[in-house]
Amino acid sequence: MNDHAMDAPYRPAALDKGTQGLIGKGIDRxxxxxxxxxxxxxxVEGAPEGTxxxxxxxxxxxxxxxLSIDTKAAEATPGVIKVIVEHPDxxxxxxxxxxxxxxxxxxxxxxxxxxxxxxxxxxxxARDAALAVAVTYETREGRFDPAEQTPVxxxxxxxxxxxxxxxxxxxxxxxxxxFDQSYTTPPHFPAALxxxxxxxxxxxxxxxxxxxxxxxxxxxxxxxxxxxxxxxRVRILAxxxxxxxxxxxxxxxxxxxxxxxxxxxxxxxxxxxxRRQTAALVHHRGDTVQxxxxxxxxxxHIAAFAHDSVTSQKPDKGFLEPVHFGTIPLYAGKHxxxxxxxxxxxxxxxxAVRAPGEAVGTFAVECAMDELAEQLGLDPIELRRRxxxxxxxxSGKPFSTRLMLQCYEEGARRFGWDQRNPVPGQNRExxxxxxxxxxxxxxxxxxxxxxxxxxxxxxGRAVIETDMTDIGTGTYTVLAQVAGEMLGLPxxxxxxxxxxxxxxxxxxxxxxxxxxxxxxxxxxxxxxxxAELARRMNxxxxxxxxxxxxxxxxxxxxxxxxxxxxxxxxxxxxTGPGQVSRRTSQASHGAQFAEVAVNAVTGEIRVxxxxxxxxxxxxxxxxxxxxxxxxxxxxxxxxxLSEEAVVDTRTGQFxxxxxxxxxxxxxxxxxxxxxxxxxQVDDQANPVGAKAVGELGISGAGAAVANxxxxxxxxxxxxxxxxxxxxxxxxxxx
Ligand code: MOS
Numbered sequence: 001m002n003d004h005a006m007d008a009p010y011r012p013a014a015l016d017k018g019t020q021g022l023i024g025k026g027i028d029r030x031x032x033x034x035x036x037x038x039x040x041x042x043x044v045e046g047a048p049e050g051t052x053x054x055x056x057x058x059x060x061x062x063x064x065x066x067l068s069i070d071t072k073a074a075e076a077t078p079g080v081i082k083v084i085v086e087h088p089d090x091x092x093x094x095x096x097x098x099x100x101x102x103x104x105x106x107x108x109x110x111x112x113x114x115x116x117x118x119x120x121x122x123x124x125x126a127r128d129a130a131l132a133v134a135v136t137y138e139t140r141e142g143r144f145d146p147a148e149q150t151p152v153x154x155x156x157x158x159x160x161x162x163x164x165x166x167x168x169x170x171x172x173x174x175x176x177x178x179f180d181q182s183y184t185t186p187p188h189f190p191a192a193l194x195x196x197x198x199x200x201x202x203x204x205x206x207x208x209x210x211x212x213x214x215x216x217x218x219x220x221x222x223x224x225x226x227x228x229x230x231x232x233r234v235r236i237l238a239x240x241x242x243x244x245x246x247x248x249x250x251x252x253x254x255x256x257x258x259x260x261x262x263x264x265x266x267x268x269x270x271x272x273x274x275r276r277q278t279a280a281l282v283h284h285r286g287d288t289v290q291x292x293x294x295x296x297x298x299x300x301h302i303a304a305f306a307h308d309s310v311t312s313q314k315p316d317k318g319f320l321e322p323v324h325f326g327t328i329p330l331y332a333g334k335h336x337x338x339x340x341x342x343x344x345x346x347x348x349x350x351x352a353v354r355a356p357g358e359a360v361g362t363f364a365v366e367c368a369m370d371e372l373a374e375q376l377g378l379d380p381i382e383l384r385r386r387x388x389x390x391x392x393x394x395s396g397k398p399f400s401t402r403l404m405l406q407c408y409e410e411g412a413r414r415f416g417w418d419q420r421n422p423v424p425g426q427n428r429e430x431x432x433x434x435x436x437x438x439x440x441x442x443x444x445x446x447x448x449x450x451x452x453x454x455x456x457x458x459x460g461r462a463v464i465e466t467d468m469t470d471i472g473t474g475t476y477t478v479l480a481q482v483a484g485e486m487l488g489l490p491x492x493x494x495x496x497x498x499x500x501x502x503x504x505x506x507x508x509x510x511x512x513x514x515x516x517x518x519x520x521x522x523x524x525x526x527x528x529x530x531a532e533l534a535r536r537m538n539x540x541x542x543x544x545x546x547x548x549x550x551x552x553x554x555x556x557x558x559x560x561x562x563x564x565x566x567x568x569x570x571x572x573x574x575t576g577p578g579q580v581s582r583r584t585s586q587a588s589h590g591a592q593f594a595e596v597a598v599n600a601v602t603g604e605i606r607v608x609x610x611x612x613x614x615x616x617x618x619x620x621x622x623x624x625x626x627x628x629x630x631x632x633x634x635x636x637x638x639x640x641l642s643e644e645a646v647v648d649t650r651t652g653q654f655x656x657x658x659x660x661x662x663x664x665x666x667x668x669x670x671x672x673x674x675x676x677x678x679x680q681v682d683d684q685a686n687p688v689g690a691k692a693v694g695e696l697g698i699s700g701a702g703a704a705v706a707n708x709x710x711x712x713x714x715x716x717x718x719x720x721x722x723x724x725x726x727x728x729x730x731x732x733x734x
Contacts (some may be wrong), residue, residue, distance in 0.1 A: 002524040002571065006447055007578035009683040012523050014486045014530065015618075016681075019547045022481040022491065024679075026623030030476035030496060031240070040240040043197040043212040044270045051199060051268040052081055054119045054261050055126035056253065057133050058112035058280055062652020063142030063346040066106040066115055066135060073132040074118055079125035082265055083133070085116045089227055089260050091253040108137070109314060110348045111653040112280025114253050119261045119269055142346040145649040146287055146312040149343035157313065157342065158320025160357070163328065163394060166335030168293070171304035175295025179372045183292070183364035183718045187645035188285035189657075190353045191664045192471075194242020195275070196282055200258035201268035205229075210237045211255050214244040215508030216467045216501040222251040227259060239499035241509075244471040246353040247282045249510045254281070279657030283351025284645055286311040286321040290364035295335075300376045300383045304335035307365060312343045313350050321350060325357030326442045326699065327365050328394045329585050331387040336394055346652055352510070354632075355695035358443050359639070359702075363720065366439035366703030371716065374422070380707070381408050381417065381591075384440055392585035400584040400684035401691070403615035404440065404591075410678060411438070411591035411613040425714035425732045432597040433732070434608075435712025441590035441614065441700035445516070447686040448507035449576035452521035454483055456529055456569040460549055460561025462487055463495045468506035468518040470498055473694055474624025475514060481621055482519045482688060486526030488546025488560070504572065512588070512692030515620055517575060520687035524573030532571075536563045580684045588692040590614035592633065592704035595671075598712045600734045603724030607637050607705055611674045617682035617691035625693050629675040632697015638665030640702035640709075644721050 004010055015023055034040035059066070071083040084090075090104035091114065108115075116133055120126035143149055153162065172178055198211040207229060213219045216236045224231040241248065254271040262269040273281055288311045295304040309323035324338035353359070373380040388405055391398050412418070420436040421427050427434040452466035462483050470476045480494045497503060507517035527541075534541040539553035546552075549560050595609040610633050619625050642663040646655045656662045675697075681689035702720070710716050715730035 001574060002528045003574040004524050004687060005576045005578035006581045006686060008580055010687045011683040011689060012486065012527055012687055013542060015523065015688060018485065019545055020485045020488050022485045024619050024622055026621060027477065027481065027491060029474065030480050030491065042194050042240050042242055043210050044199050044272050047199045047270050048201055048268045051270050052119050052121065052265065053123040053126045054117050054258060054269050054271045055130050056114045056257060056271065056277065057116040057118065057130045058277060059108045059115050060135065061108055061137045061139050062111040062144060064108050064137050064139035066108060067138055068136045069116060070134040071116065074129040077125060077129040077132060079121040080129045081119045081121065083116060083118050084261060084264060087260055089256060090114060091226060091256045109346050110280065111651065112277060112348065114257065117257050117261055119265060142652045143344060144346060144647060144652040146343045146345050149345060151310040151341035151343050153339055153341045155342040157318050158322060160322035160325055160340065162339040164337045165394065168304045168306045168335045168337040171335040172293055172295035175303055176297050177376060179294040179368065179375060181292055181368060181371060181718060183290045183367060185288045185360045185363060185720045187287045187647065188353055188643055189279060189645050189662060190245030190247030190282060190284065192243030192245050192247060195272040196248065196252045196254055196278055197272035198255040198258040199268060199270040200262040202263055206233045206235065207259050208235045208237065209255055209259060212241050212248055213238050213251065214241065214248045214469055214471055214510050216469065217505045218508065219251045220501045223255060223259065226256050236501040237499060238469055241469050241471040244509060246356065249352050252282055275659060276657045279645065279654045280348050283349045285353035285360065286313060286350030288321065288323055288360050290323060292364055292368035294368065294372055300378050300386050302331055302333040302387050305331060305333040306337040308337065308339045310341045310343060312345045314347060315344050317349045319351050321360065322357035323361045325444060326361045329392045329587055330365065330440065330442055332389045332393050347647060355443060355698050358695065358699040362439065362441065362700045363702050366700050367706050370437065370707040379422065380438055381412055384408060395585055397583060397585040400586045401617065401680050401682040402589055403678050403680060404589040406678050407589055407591040407613045407615055410676065411593050411611055414613065414676065415593040415611045417593065424711050431600045431734055433600050433712040435596050435598065435708040435710065437704050437707025437711050438591060438593045439700035439703035439707060441592050441696055443512060443588045443692045443696040443699050445586035445588055445685055445691040446511050446513045447575065447577050447581055448513045448517045450507040450517035450521040451504035451572065451574045452506065452518060452525050453504050453570060453572050454522060454525035454529060456560065456564055458561065458564050458566050458568060460559060460564060461493045461495060462489055463497065464522055465497045465503045466506040466518055466521065467501050467503045468498050468514065469509045471509045473509060473514060473628060474621055475518065477624055478515050478519055478620040479522050482522045483526055486523055487529060488551065489549055493549060512695040515693065516686040516688060516690040519620060519690060520575040521573040523687050524575060525571040528571035529569055532569050533563055575687055584684050586685055586691065588614065588616045588696045590696055590700065592700040594704040594708040596705060596708040596712055598709060598727065600731055603727040603731060605641055605709060605722065605724065607669065608671045610671060613676045613678060614696060615678050615680065616693050616696065617680065617685055618689035619677050619679050620688065620690055625677065626675045628694045629697040630673045632695065633673055633701045634665050634670045636698045636701020637669050637705055638663060639698060640705035641721050
C-alpha cells in the first residue's frame with residue numbers, strides 16, 4: 001500500500017515529465033461510445049429477469065398525521081403484486097451523506113413523505129394503483145413559510161461554524177463608507193437528468209442494489225444501518241450515473257423501499273422517482289436571506305465585512321446550507337463576521353446541492369461588491385484587487401495556490417472589460433439595453449480519503465479499480481489518463497472499473513474532490529508499480545522512461561508485458577488529508593464575466609456572452625474540465641434568471657416541481673460560453689495537484705449575470721431570480 005496523506009507537498013515525477021502526453025489533454029470520454037449508443041446501463045436499465053416496478057405513494061398533506069390507509073382497491077388492481085405500508089424499515093425522507101434516515105411513522109412532517117409503496121408488473125399499473133390508495137389525515141398547522149419563523153443563530157447544526165473576528169459593528173460605524181444590503185435566494189432543486197432510481201434484489205441474505213448514487217461507501221453504510229444488515233451484505237453497483245447535483249450524495253427513500261419490497265416479495269424491484277416526486281423526496285438547496293454589511297475607506301479598502309444569513313431546514317436534519325463558506329477566504333478586512341442562522345420548517349429537507357455555500361453565498365457577496373464599487377466610483381475589478389488578501393484573511397493561513405488576480409486580469413482582457421460603460425442604462429441597440437458585469441468565483445478545495453488498486457496484467461494492460469463514481473464529470477477518463485501517464489500506456493491499454501462498492505473505497509463524487517482525491521490514489525498505486533518495474537530493470541525509478549508500453553532505462557528497453565513475467569503486478573494507492581491540508585487555505589478561484597441584453601419594452605433578459613477564467617491547479621483533462629465549468633456557468637444563468645422552487649405556504653407543497661414550470665437553463669438560454677484555465681500545479685492540495693473543478697463553475701456565475709443586468713438597466717434586483725416582472729417598472733423609457 002502506497003499511503004500518502006497530505007502531510008507534506010507531493011508531486012509524482014512521472015506526471016510532470018509527461019512522457020506519454022496524456023495529462024491535461026482533452027481526450028474524449030472513455031465511456032463516451034457506450035453513452036451515446038445507449039448501451040451504458042444506468043440504475044434501472046438492464047434489470048434482472050422478472051423485475052417488478054414500484055411506485056411510492058406520498059403524503060398529500062404537509063404536516064399532520066395519517067389516520068388510515070385503505071389499500072384494498074389498490075391491491076385488487078390487476079397486475080398489482082403487493083402494497084406495502086407501515087413497514088419498520090420505511091424511510092420518511094432521504095438523508096444527506098451518512099445521515100440516518102427516519103423510520104416509519106404516521107406523523108407527516110413534509111409533503112410527499114412516503115406512506116406506501118405499490119409493487120406491480122408494470123410501471124403504469126403501479127402508478128394507476130397508487131391513485132386508488134385512500135388515505136385519511138389529521139392536519140396540523142405547518143411551518144411552511146420560512147419568512148415567518150424565528151431564526152436561531154446558535155443552532156449547532158451544519159459543518160460550518162459561525163465566525164466572529166474583531167468588532168464588526170464598531171468598525172462599520174467608524175468607517176468612511178458603509179454598505180448594507182440584503183439579498184434573497186429561493187429554494188433550489190438539484191436537477192440530474194437521470195432519475196433518482198434503484199433496482200434492488202437479494203441473493204441469499206445479501207442485498208444488491210443498482211442505484212444512482214454519488215458516494216458508494218457512505219451509501220452502503222446508510223443502507224446497511226436502515227435495513228439492519230451487516231455492511232458486508234450490501235453491494236452497490238453504480239457504474240454510470242446520469243448527474244447528481246449533490247442530490248445523490250446520500251441515499252434516497254427509493255433505494256431503501258426497493259430493497260424492502262424486493263425482500264418482501266422475493267423478486268427484484270425497481271423504483272425511479274418521477275420528476276415531481278423528486279422535489280419532495282430529494283433534498284433541495286435551502287432558501288436564503290443574506291445581509292451584507294461592509295465598512296471601508298474612500299479608496300475601497302475594507303475594514304469590516306459581515307455576511308449574516310438565514311436559511312431553513314426541517315427539524316430532524318443535520319445539514320445546514322453553509323452560506324458563508326466561500327466568503328471566509330475571499331476578501332481582506334480586519335473585522336469579520338460570518339453567520340448562518342436556522343429557521344425550522346415543515347418542508348422537504350434541504351441539503352447539499354452542487355457548490356453548497358458558494359453557489360448562493362457568492363451571489364450576494366459578488367452583487368454587494370458590484371454595488372459597493374459603484375458607490376465608491378471604482379471599477380469593480382479594481383475594488384476586488386484592492387481587497388485581494390495575501391494570506392487567508394480569516395485564518396491567517398497561507399494559500400496553497402491562489403491566482404485570483406491573474407484570473408481577473410486574463411478575464412478582463414479576453415472579455416474586453418475596458419470597453420464597458422460603468423454608467424448603467426446607457427448602452428442601447430434598438431430596444432435592447434446591453435450590460436456587462438463580472439464576479440469573482442471561489443470554491444473550497446478538499447482532499448478526501450481515497451483508495452485505488454492498479455494491476456498490471458500479464459498482457460501489459462493496466463486495470464484501475466476503485467468504488468469511485470463518474471457522474472458525468474469524466475472520472476473514467478481522467479483516471480485512465482493518470483495511470484496512462486504514470487505507466488507509459490495509451491488509454492486504449494487501460495481498463496477502468498468504477499461504481500462497485502466491493503472495490504477499494506474512494507472519496508466518491510462530491511464537493512469537487514473526486515478527481516483530485518481518486519486520481520491521486522491511482523497515481524500512488526502506479527508509483528509502487530513503477531518501483532517494482534525499476535527493480536526488474538535493475539534501475540532506479542527516476543531513471544525509467546515509459547512510453548507506449550515500453551520501459552527504458554540506461555540504454556536498455558523492454559516491453560512492459562515482458563517485465564510482468566506472467567504474474568500480474570498489483571498495487572494499492574491511498575491518499576487523504578494531512579497536516580499540509582490543515583496548514584494551508586485551499587480553494588479554486590476564477591473570474592466570471594457576462595454580457596446581457598435586456599429588452600427595454602418587455603424586460604426579457606438574454607445572456608449574450610459568458611467568459612470564465614479559472615485557477616483549478618493541474619488540469620487533468622482540458623475537455624472534461626471545461627465541460628464541467630461550462631455546465632456550471634450555464635447553470636448560473638438559470639440560477640440568476642429563472643430557477644425558483646415555489647412553496648405553496650398554505651400546504652407546504654412545491655407548486656412547480658417539474659422541468660416545465662421550474663426552468664433550468666438549457667441550450668436555448670446559453671450564449672457563447674468560454675472557459676479558460678490558468679494552470680498552476682498545487683502540490684499541497686493532493687499528489688496529482690488538481691484542485692476543485694466541478695462546483696467552481698456556478699460560483700459567481702449568477703452574480704456576473706445579475707451585475708450585467710444592473711449595468712444594462714440601472715435596476716438592481718436583490719431578490720433572485722431576476723424575473724422580468726421585477727425589472728419592468730424600473731426600466732428606462734424606450
Ligand atoms: Mo456535492 S453538493 O458534494 O455533490
